Each structure stands twice: as C-alpha cells, then as structure tokens.
Amino acid sequence: MPTTPPSPAPALPDDPRNVSTPPADLSTFGSVRRLYPFVRPALPRLVGGLLSALGASLAALMIPQALKWAVNGPLAAGALERDWRGLAIAVGLVLVLGLGEAGLILLRRTLVMFPGTRVEAEMRMALFRHLQDLPIAFHDRWPGGQLLSRIMGDLGLLRRWLIFGVLQLVVSITTVVVGVGILVASAGWLGLVYLAGAIPVVVIVFRFSRKYRLISRLSQDQSGDLATTVEESVHGIRVLKAFGRGRDALETFTGQADELRRTEMRKASVDAGLMTSLTLIPEVTIAVCVVLGTLLAADGQVTVGDLVMFFATTAVINGPVVDLGMTLSMTLNARTAVDRYFEVMDARNPLTDPAQDDAAPAPADSAPAPATADPATADPATAGTVELRDVTFRYEDAERPVLEHVHLVLPAGTTTALVGLTGSGKSTLAMLVPRLFDVTDGEVLLDGVDVRHRTRAQVRAAIAVAFEDPTLFSASVRENVLLGVPDELAADEREARLHEALEVAQARFAAELPQGVETRIGEEGLSLSGGQRQRLALARAVAARPRVLVLDDPLSALDVATEEAVTERLRDVLRTTTSLVIAHRPSTVALADRVAVLRDGRITAVGTHSELLATDPHYRHIISSLEEDYAAHPHDGDLDDVEDVTAELTEPEEARP
Ligand SMILES: Nc1ncnc2c1ncn2[C@@H]1O[C@H](COP(=O)(O)OP(=O)(O)OP(=O)(O)O)[C@@H](O)[C@H]1O
Numbered sequence: 001m002p003t004t005p006p007s008p009a010p011a012l013p014d015d016p017r018n019v020s021t022p023p024a025d026l027s028t029f030g031s032v033r034r035l036y037p038f039v040r041p042a043l044p045r046l047v048g049g050l051l052s053a054l055g056a057s058l059a060a061l062m063i064p065q066a067l068k069w070a071v072n073g074p075l076a077a078g079a080l081e082r083d084w085r086g087l088a089i090a091v092g093l094v095l096v097l098g099l100g101e102a103g104l105i106l107l108r109r110t111l112v113m114f115p116g117t118r119v120e121a122e123m124r125m126a127l128f129r130h131l132q133d134l135p136i137a138f139h140d141r142w143p144g145g146q147l148l149s150r151i152m153g154d155l156g157l158l159r160r161w162l163i164f165g166v167l168q169l170v171v172s173i174t175t176v177v178v179g180v181g182i183l184v185a186s187a188g189w190l191g192l193v194y195l196a197g198a199i200p201v202v203v204i205v206f207r208f209s210r211k212y213r214l215i216s217r218l219s220q221d222q223s224g225d226l227a228t229t230v231e232e233s234v235h236g237i238r239v240l241k242a243f244g245r246g247r248d249a250l251e252t253f254t255g256q257a258d259e260l261r262r263t264e265m266r267k268a269s270v271d272a273g274l275m276t277s278l279t280l281i282p283e284v285t286i287a288v289c290v291v292l293g294t295l296l297a298a299d300g301q302v303t304v305g306d307l308v309m310f311f312a313t314t315a316v317i318n319g320p321v322v323d324l325g326m327t328l329s330m331t332l333n334a335r336t337a338v339d340r341y342f343e344v345m346d347a348r349n350p351l352t353d354p355a356q357d358d359a360a361p362a363p364a365d366s367a368p369a370p371a372t373a374d375p376a377t378a379d380p381a382t383a384g385t386v387e388l389r390d391v392t393f394r395y396e397d398a399e400r401p402v403l404e405h406v407h408l409v410l411p412a413g414t415t416t417a418l419v420g421l422t423g424s425g426k427s428t429l430a431m432l433v434p435r436l437f438d439v440t441d442g443e444v445l446l447d448g449v450d451v452r453h454r455t456r457a458q459v460r461a462a463i464a465v466a467f468e469d470p471t472l473f474s475a476s477v478r479e480n481v482l483l484g485v486p487d488e489l490a491a492d493e494r495e496a497r498l499h500e501a502l503e504v505a506q507a508r509f510a511a512e513l514p515q516g517v518e519t520r521i522g523e524e525g526l527s528l529s530g531g532q533r534q535r536l537a538l539a540r541a542v543a544a545r546p547r548v549l550v551l552d553d554p555l556s557a558l559d560v561a562t563e564e565a566v567t568e569r570l571r572d573v574l575r576t577t578t579s580l581v582i583a584h585r586p587s588t589v590a591l592a593d594r595v596a597v598l599r600d601g602r603i604t605a606v607g608t609h610s611e612l613l614a615t616d617p618h619y620r621h622i623i624s625s626l627e628e629d630y631a632a633h634p635h636d637g638d639l640d641d642v643e644d645v646t647a648e649l650t651e652p653e654e655a656r657p
Contacts, residue, residue, distance in 0.1 A: 028209075028213075028331065028332065028335045031335045031338045031339055032166075032331075032334060032335055032338055034338060034342055035119070035123075035158075035338060038119050038122050038123050038126070039115070039119055039162070041115075041118075042114075042115030042116075042118055042119055045111045045112065045114060045115045046111075046112060046115055046162075046166075046167075048107075048111045049107075049108045049109075049111035049112035049115075049167055050108075050167050050170055050171075052104045052105070052107040052108040052111060053104070053105070053108045053167050053168070053170070053171040054170075054171060054174055055100070055104045056100075056101045056102075056104035056105045056108065056171075057171050057174060057175040057178075057320070058178075059097045059098075059100045059101040059104065060097075060101050060175070060316050061175065061178060061179055061182065061313065061316055062097050063094055063097050063098065063312065063316070064308070064309045064310075064312030064313045064315075064316060065309060066090055066093040066094050066097065067090075067094070067308055067309060067312050068305045068306065068308055068309030068312075069090060069305075070086075070087065070090035070091075070094075071304060071305040071308045071309075072303055072304075072305030072306075073086055073090070074086030074087040074089075074090060075087070108167065112162070112163050112164075112167060113163060115162065116159050116160075116162040116163035117159060117163075119158075119159070119162055120155050120156070120158060120159035120162075123155055123158070123341065124151055124155050126345070127150070127151050127155075127341065127344060127345060128151065130344065130345055130347075131147060131151075131344070133349055134347055134349055135349050135350065135351050135436070135437070136431070136436050136437065137350075137395070137396055137437065138347055138349075142344075143224070143225070143228040143231075144227075144228060144231045144232075145224050145225060145226065145227030145228025145229065145230065145231050145232075146221075146224035146225070146227070146228060147344065148224075148227045148228075148231065149220070149223050149224035149227045150224070150337075150340050150341055150344060153220070153223055153224075153337075154220065154336075154337035154340050154341055155337070155341070157333055157334060157337045158334055158337050158338065158341075160330070161330050161331065161333070161334035161337075164327075164330070165327050165330035165331055165334060166331070166334075168323055168326075168327045169324070169327040169328070169330075169331055171320065172320035172321070172323045172324045172327060173320075173324070175316070175317065175320040176317055176320050176321055176324065179313055179314075179316060179317035179320075180194065180195055180198065180317065182313060183195070183310060183313055183314070183317075186306070186309070187302070187306060187309075187310045188301075188302075189292065189296065190289050190292060190293055190296070190302070190310055191310075193285065193288055193289055193292060194285055194286075194289060194314065196285070197281050197282060197284070197285030200277070200281055201277070201278065201281055201321070204274065204277045204278075204281075205274070205324075205328065208270065208273070208274045208328070209328065209332060211270055212267070212270050212271070212274075212328075212329055212332050213332050213335070213336070215263060215266055215267045215270060216267065216329075216332050216333050216335075216336045217336045217339070218263050219260065219263045219264055219267055220333075220336050220337065220340060221340075222256065222259060222260040222263055223260060224340075225256055226253070226256050226257060226260055229249075229252055229253050229256055230253070233249045233253070271325070271329050274325045274328070274329070275322065275325045275326070277325075278321050278322050278324060278325040279322055282314070282317070282318050282321050283318075286311070286314055286318075289310070289311075289314070290311075293307050293310065293311075350438065351435060351437075351438050351456060353455040353456055353457075354452065354453050354454070354455070384412030384413060384447065384547060384548075384578050385409065385410065385411055385412045385445075385446075385447065385448065385578065386409075386410040386433060386444070386445070386446055386548055386578055386580070387408070387409045387410070387443075387444070387445040387448075388406050388407065388408040388409075388429070388432070388433075388442070388443075388444055388445075389407060389442055389443045389444075389445060390405050390406070390407060390441070390442040390443070391403055391405070391406040391407075391429075391432065391439045391441070391442035391443070391444065392404050392405060392406070392439065392440050392441035392442055393425075393428060393429075393432060393437065393439050393440050393441075394440045395428075401440065401601060402425045402428045402601050403425050403428060403429055403432075403601045403602075404601045404602055405442070405602065406429065406442070406598075406601070406602060406603050407603060408429075408596055408603050408606070410548075410578050410579075410580055411578070412578050413575070413576065413577070413578060414578065414579070414593045414594060415574045415579040415580075415581060415591055415592045415593050415594075416579065416580050416581070416592055416593070416594045416595070416596055416606075417581045417582075417583045417588065417589045417591065417592035417594070417595045417596070418430070418580060418581070418582050418583065418595075418596050418598055419582075419583050419589060419595060419596070419597055419598070419619070419622050419623075419626075420597060420598035420599060420622065421599070421622060421625070424598045424599060424600060424601065425598055425600075425601045426552075426582045426598055427552055427582065429598065430465070430550050430552050430580060430582055432444050433446075433451075433463060433548065433550050433580060434459060434460055434463040434465055434548075434550060435451050435452070435456055435459050435460070436465075438452060446459065446462060446463070446548065461486075462546060462547045462548055463546055463547070463548040463549075463550060464484055464540075464541040464542075464544040464546035464548075464549055464550070465541060465549075465550045465551075465552065466534075466537050466538045466540065466541035466549075466550075466551050466552065466554040467537065467552045467554075468534075468552050468553040468554065468556050470533040470534045470536065470537030470538075471537070472521055472528070472533055472536060472537070474520065474521075475520065475521070476515075476517065476518045476519060476520055476521070477510045477513065477516075477517040477518070477519055477521055477536065478498060478517040478518060480521065480536055480540060481498055481501055481502065481507075481510075481517075481536060481539045481540050481543050482494055482497070482498055482540075482543055483540050483544075484540060484541070484543065484544030484546075485497055485543055485544060485545075497543045497545065498517065498543060500542070500543070501539040501540070501542040501543035502517075502539050503569065504538075504539065504542045504566070504569040504570060504572075504573055505535040505536070505538040505539035505542060505566060505569075506535055506558075506562050506565045506566045506569070507532070507535040507536055507538075507539050509532060510536070521536075529557075530557035531557045531558045531559065531562065533557075534554060534555070534556070534557045534558060535558070535562075535566070537554065538551070538554045538555075538566070538570075541554075542570075542573055546577060547577065547578065548577065548578045548579070548580075549573075549574065549577045549578070549579040549580075550579070550580050551579065551580070551581045551582065552582045553582050553583065553584045553585075553588070554581075555567070555585065555587075555588055556584055556585070563585075563587060564587070567587060567588075567590070567591055570591060571591060574591065583626075584626060585626060586623060586626055586627055589609055589623070589626075590609070592609070593608070594606060594607065594608060595607065595608065595609055595612055595619070597612065597616060597618060597619050597622065599618055604616075604618060605618070605619060
C-alpha cells in the first residue's frame with residue numbers, strides 16, 4: 001500500500017494585492033510571446049492579415065513614385081505637347097495602386113477578425129478551466145474582482161490588440177523603415193535630415209514605454225479592485241442595508257473609482273504627450289526639409305519631381321508614425337494583460353493527481369459501504385472506512401497548525417458526529433476528507449488508501465459534502481440537485497434520485513415552485529429562504545449517493561419541525577453510508593452512532609453520546625453550551641417563515657411548524 005504523498009507542487013504566487021508592478025524579468029516581446037500556444041492555430045490567418053497589411057502599405061508607398069514619374073515625365077513635357085498616353089498610364093497606375101491598397105485593407109480585416117475572437121475565447125476557456133482546478137487556498141487569497149477583470153477586461157484588450165494593434169504595429173514600423181529608406185536612398189540630404197528626426201522619436205518612445213507600462217499595470221489592477229468592491233457589495237447587499245452601511249460602501253467605491261479615474265487621466269496625459277511628440281517632430285522635420293528642398297531645387301540639385309515624391313512619401317509615412325504611438329500604448333496594455341493573465345495561469349495546484357503508475361485503483365463506485373465495495377480494489381477490512389492517521393494541518397501563511405496529530409477512524413457504514421467549540425477546527429477537518437485541502441503531515445485514508453494516491457476525481461466521486469452555507473447555482477432545481485450525479489446515468493434513474501433526495505431533505509416545496517423542479521433558482525432566479533437553500537444543498541449531497549457523506553452543520557437554518565423530519569429520513573440514508581456530521585445542535589448529534597470531540601485541533605475523546613456525557617467533562621461543557629445557545633436562539637434557523645413570501649406560499653402544509 002503506498003504511503004508517501006506525491007511530491008509537492010510549486011507554491012502559489014504572491015498575493016495579487018501585492019502585485020502592482022510588472023515582472024521585470026520579461027521584455028514586452030518576451031511577455032507577449034507567451035501567447036504563442038493560443039495564437040498558433042490562428043497563425044496562418046494572422047500572417048495572411050499581416051501580408052495584406054504590408055501589401056497595402058507598399059501600395060501606398062508606391063503612389064508617390066508614380067507621381068514622381070508623372071511629374072518628371074508626361075507633365076514635364078509642357079502644356080502644348082502633353083504626353084496624353086503617359087499621363088493616362090500614370091493616372092491608371094495611381095488608381096490601380098489606390099484600389100489595391102483598399103482591397104488589401106479589407107482582406108486584412110476579414111482575415112484577422114476570426115482568429116482574434118477565437119484566441120480570446122480559447123484563452124478565456126483555458127483560464128476558467130484552470131480556475132476550476134485551482135485549490136480553495138488560491139480562491140481564498142485572490143479577490144473575485146481581480147479574477148473577473150482578468151477573464152473579461154484583460155482578454156478583451158488582448159483581442160483588440162490581436163485584431164488591430166499587433167498588425168498595425170508591424171505595418172507602421174515597416175512602413176516607416178521602408179519609407180525612410182526610400183527617402184535616404186533617393187533624396188540624398190533631404191532624406192538624411194528626415195532621418196535625423198527619428199533620433200528624438202526613439203528617445204521619447206523609450207521613455208514613454210517605461211512610464212506607460214507602470215501606469216497601465218496600475219490601472220488594470222485598480223479596475224480589478226473596483227470589480228471586487230462591486231462584487232462584494234452586491235453579494236453583501238443585505239448586510240449593508242441591514243446595518244445601514246450602504247453609504248460607507250458607496251464611499252469606498254467612490255474613492256476607488258476616483259483613484260482609477262486619476263490613473264486613467266495620468267495614462268491619457270502620458271499617451272497625449274507621446275502623440276504630440278510623434279505629430280510635432282515629423283512636422284518640424286518636414287518644415288526644415290521644405291526650406292532645404294527649396295534651396296536645393298533653386299540650386300538645381302533636385303528636380304520638382306524629386307520634391308513631389310519626397311513630400312508625398314513623408315505624407316505616407318506621417319500617418320504610420322502617429323499610429324505608432326497609438327499601437328505602442330495598445331501593445332503595452334496588451335503586455336500588462338498577458339502578465340496578469342499568466343499570473344493566474346502560472347499558479348500551480350499543490351493538490352496533484354498521482355502519476356498514472358503510482359495511482360491506486362479507483363475505489364468502488366458510489367456503492368454503499370462496506371457490503372458492495374469492490375473486492376478487487378478494497379481490502380475488506382478497510383472498505384468504506386475513512387481514517388485520519390496522525391494528521392496535522394496548517395493553513396498557508398498561518399503561524400500554527402489548526403489540527404495536530406489527529407487520529408480518527410470513521411468505520412464503514414457508521415455516522416460520526418464531530419463536536420467542538422467554535423474555532424476548534426471542525427470544518428477544516430471535514431475539508432481534508434474530500435481533499436479540498438491536503439494534510440500538512442500524516443494521512444487521510446479512504447478504503448485504507450491515502451487519498452493523495454487517488455485522483456481528485458475518484459475521491460470526489462466517492463465523497464459528497466453539504467456545507468452550512470449552501471451555494472446554489474443560477475440553474476433549475478433539478479440541475480442544482482443532480483450536480484453530483486453522473487451524466488451517463490439513465491434518465492429514469494436520475495429522476496428517481498432527484499425525487500428521493502428532495503424527499504429525504506424535506507424539500508418537497510420544490511415541486512410547488514412556479515415551474516416545479518424546472519424553476520430557475522440561484523442568483524438570477526427565484527430567491528429561496530435560507531432553510532430552503534440548505535435543504536436543496538442537502539438533497540444535492542444525498543442525490544450523489546456517495547460512499548462517504550460529509551455534512552458541515554447542514555441543518556442549522558431549519559426550523560425544529562423540519563429538522564426533525566429531515567433527521568428522521570437522513571438516518572435511513574446514513575445507514576448505508578460512512579458519514580461525518582459536524583454538529584452545532586444537540587439534535588444533530590443525535591443522528592450519530594459515535595461522537596468525536598475536537599479540542600484545540602486535537603481529538604480528545606470518541607464514544608457514544610451517553611458514554612461521553614458520563615465520562616468527558618469537556619463534552620458536557622460543549623453540549624451544555626450548544627443547548628444554551630439553542631435555547632437562547634430557538635428560531636435562528638427558522639428562516640422559512642420570515643425571509644421569503646414565496647416560501648410561505650409554496651411550502652406544503654406538513655412541512656410547516
Ligand atoms: N482559509 C483559512 N486560512 C487561515 N486560517 C483559517 C482558514 N479557515 C479557517 N482558519 C482558521 O482555522 C481555525 C479553525 O477554523 P474552522 O472553521 O475549522 O473551525 P470550526 O471548528 O469549524 O469553527 P465553527 O464551529 O465556528 O464553524 C480558526 O482559527 C480559523 O481562524
């Protein structure tokens with residue numbers, strides 16, 4: 001039997017709230033090069049788009065050459081003996097070049113539109129997949145708004161850059177380089193003077209890049225913080241309203257929005273500075289060239305045709321020089337977006353699946369333990385058993401462990417209640433069983449095999465969890481309840497599980513919702529009371545027919561009568577399952593065959609309720625404080641009556657107190 005865990009994965013990246021400057025080790029090129037795996041399938045179209053764009057620029061640069069030929073040739077022949085044929089050829093040439101340029105621009109747009117949107121979609125899906133895989137510890141540390149802004153805002157930025165920015169950048173640079181080359185080669189001194197104007201442009205662009213990169217990063221991070229504030233205040237709207245703290249939330253939001261506005265203003269002013277320089281410097285250079293060109297023409301060193309070609313070419317170059325400023329800021333924003341995207345994508349999940357060779361065979365499918373456990377994969381002595389063996393667990397960044405040297409066996413087919421004072425580590429212990437966290441030391445064994453030697457999918461197929469805080473998704477009751485049921489299961493079997501689970505969890509109210517079990521609930525659907533939500537979450541755990549059921553205080557929001565009814569039905573279900581129930585109420589403890597007492601991160605006693613009452617003073621203390629607490633707040637969980645009128649209307653008679 002394997003006992004050593006797989007080698008640890010690299011640590012998670014720094015807290016995103018500390019990330020305010022871009023990583024210095026990658027150049028902009030180095031950063032955006034990381035897009036290659038996503039861009040590769042779209043590369044032929046992108047290259048096609050680039051070639052079309054370059055062709056369009058080349059056509060634009062050829063027009064001045066045609067003009068020069070016309071001015072020096074057919075037009076120079078004099079008014080009386082015009083070369084009409086030559087003139088027609090020149091006009092035709094300009095027309096063909098102009099039409100060619102327009103056609104190539106259209107082709108470029110058509111070619112790059114599809115890959116741009118496709119790369120964005122692929123990257124978005126990859127990020128979402130990765131977020132689903134990342135451990136709870138990652139999600140505890142990363143604010144939702146930061147993730148939201150990366151998956152939406154940053155990827156939108158990248159799409160715009162891929163469709164327009166990157167090609168325009170290459171085209172602008174190529175046009176400027178080729179255009180200046182033509183000027184230097186064919187216009188002598190005039191070309192060199194124009195080239196000299198590039199020196200201040202290079203210096204200004206370099207300084208701009210350094211400054212803009214920092215501001216761009218700040219602005220995108222601040223957008224993420226703002227999104228987090230919106231997300232938190234929308235989620236916590238009830239608390240904010242109940243405590244009259246809406247104004248405080250508004251002030252926080254206004255402060256952050258104003259900070260972002262100031263950053264955007266700084267960004268715009270740095271951008272404007274660059275645009276002004278890129279417009280002004282070529283204009284000043286051209287003014288100098290006009291004076292010089294006039295002197296050279298008067299001296300007979302250049303022809304009028306040369307001057308027409310020169311100034312027409314500078315007119316073609318000037319546009320791309322100004323575009324260069326715009327595409328450069330787009331590129332720096334895209335670089336920030338790539339950095340922010342890969343900060344999440346680079347985060348590794350320390351909860352790894354074992355290598356194929358090391359993996360233990362899959363545990364018996366969702367069959368009840370121990371009778372039907374697969375004899376080929378499970379030792380009959382341990383089939384269906386969960387064991388925590390000398391388990392120590394410390395949260396990342398926490399100074400001391402929450403759990404220390406915990407030994408606890410959950411025998412197959414039994415129900416163990418876990419009790420302890422608040423903060424003693426009950427929920428933490430429960431999360432180690434389905435591998436939501438991995439132990440720092442020791443082992444969690446399922447069927448006698450370390451859970452780290454099974455894939456996470458195998459472990460989670462065997463274990464279902466219902467948390468105190470029930471999360472429902474924006475989907476129908478049916479979809480929410482059948483979340484843990486394999487899709488391959490026959491339709492009638494799924495239907496049977498749905499109805500059984502709703503019945504066990506006393507959630508028959510679902511049938512009386514406006515569209516029955518097809519009613520959409522969750523954030524965008526019908527609001528349910530706390531008790532109703534909890535019962536659906538419990539139904540979800542029951543419907544999965546797990547071999548191991550972990551219930552983290554799943555009945556806390558139920559009224560007394562409903563809790564009794566659920567407890568009764570749950571007892572039948574728990575008989576076929578190995579269960580761990582975290583109890584905050586004496587009535588929940590009554591569900592259990594055995595009770596384990598957790599005190600300051602250690603299991604201090606295990607026994608039946610009556611044994612512990614007789615022998616363990618700490619247990620008596622816990623039970624009396626639970627009873628006191630319950631007596632003081634007997635209606636804490638009785639949310640069905642007060643929270644939602646819908647509940648009143650749809651609750652079946654027998655489920656009401
Ligand atoms: N994600 C986390 N990171 C760091 N510390 C945590 C985290 N979650 C819980 N803790 C700490 O671990 C300790 C145990 O918490 P846990 O939620 O397991 O206790 P509990 O016994 O379930 O409490 P309660 O009965 O109040 O639900 C607490 O001191 C808590 O502050």
